[in-house]
Amino acid sequence: MGQVTNRTKLKLAVLISGGGSNLQAIMDACNAPGYPAEVVLVFSNQLDAGGLDRARKAGIRAEAIAHKGYPGGREAYDTAVSTLIEQSGADLVVLAGYLRLVSESFVTRWQDRLINIHPSLLPSFKGLHVHQKALDAGVKFAGCTVHYVVPEVDSGPIIAQAVVPVLPGDDAGKLAQRILKQEHKIYPQVIRWIAEGRVSVDANAIVTVTDAKPAEISAINPVLDPG
Numbered sequence: 001m002g003q004v005t006n007r008t009k010l011k012l013a014v015l016i017s018g019g020g021s022n023l024q025a026i027m028d029a030c031n032a033p034g035y036p037a038e039v040v041l042v043f044s045n046q047l048d049a050g051g052l053d054r055a056r057k058a059g060i061r062a063e064a065i066a067h068k069g070y071p072g073g074r075e076a077y078d079t080a081v082s083t084l085i086e087q088s089g090a091d092l093v094v095l096a097g098y099l100r101l102v103s104e105s106f107v108t109r110w111q112d113r114l115i116n117i118h119p120s121l122l123p124s125f126k127g128l129h130v131h132q133k134a135l136d137a138g139v140k141f142a143g144c145t146v147h148y149v150v151p152e153v154d155s156g157p158i159i160a161q162a163v164v165p166v167l168p169g170d171d172a173g174k175l176a177q178r179i180l181k182q183e184h185k186i187y188p189q190v191i192r193w194i195a196e197g198r199v200s201v202d203a204n205a206i207v208t209v210t211d212a213k214p215a216e217i218s219a220i221n222p223v224l225d226p227g
């Protein structure tokens with residue numbers, strides 16, 4: 001078996017706005033022997049995002065540009081972000097709690113190389129306040145989704161989902177924590193699949209993961225018996 005070398009690793013640009021616990025999970029995965037990806041850039045639209053410190057501590061390039069008051073608006077801002085990503089040499093752009101809508105031209109620029117994690121089982125509960133929306137709808141299971149990004153918000157081909165139960169006494173915070181734990185498993189797993197060239201999308205926007213093993217599925221979906 002050939003060892004995965006730095007040269008063959010998939011290069012990731014991770015975009016964040018906040019604490020960056022998903023970023024941390026991805027960086028931790030990248031530190032594991034044989035993991036086929038590495039983070040080459042962390043970018044935030046918030047200058048004080050906690051995730052920037054996490055990146056710097058790990059010796060990873062971390063950049064921030066405040067979106068507020070950026071001259072030229074969203075398009076110009078996203079062009080600046082794209083330039084940074086291009087300079088980093090990233091192969092895949094990973095939105096990890098990047099709480100900012102990206103422009104259509106940004107989506108086009110990174111088409112098929114741009115993924116997002118959303119803390120609901122899409123297509124249910126798009127947008128903000130999704131945990132409260134799930135509780136208000138009375139669903140008995142909730143979860144998270146990793147998907148390719150298309151211009152329409154929280155849409156795009158679904159790569160993987162993880163499911164958690166909604167428990168009696170849950171509030172939005174408790175449910176968010178339970179889902180976040182699954183986010184930390186599902187995102188590194190999806191990045192591995194992409195890095196290994198195992199993810200394909202058909203003409204109907206249905207994603208197939210080649211040779212997905214029951215153990216891989218159950219690792220990100222502990223409530224499901226893979227059968």
Ligand code: GRF
Pocket residue numbers: 016017018019020021022023096097098117118119180183
């Ligand atoms: C996660 O729940 C993610 O799904 C959502 O924002 C949150 C970010 O958390 N889009 P963190 O910054 O990764 O801790």
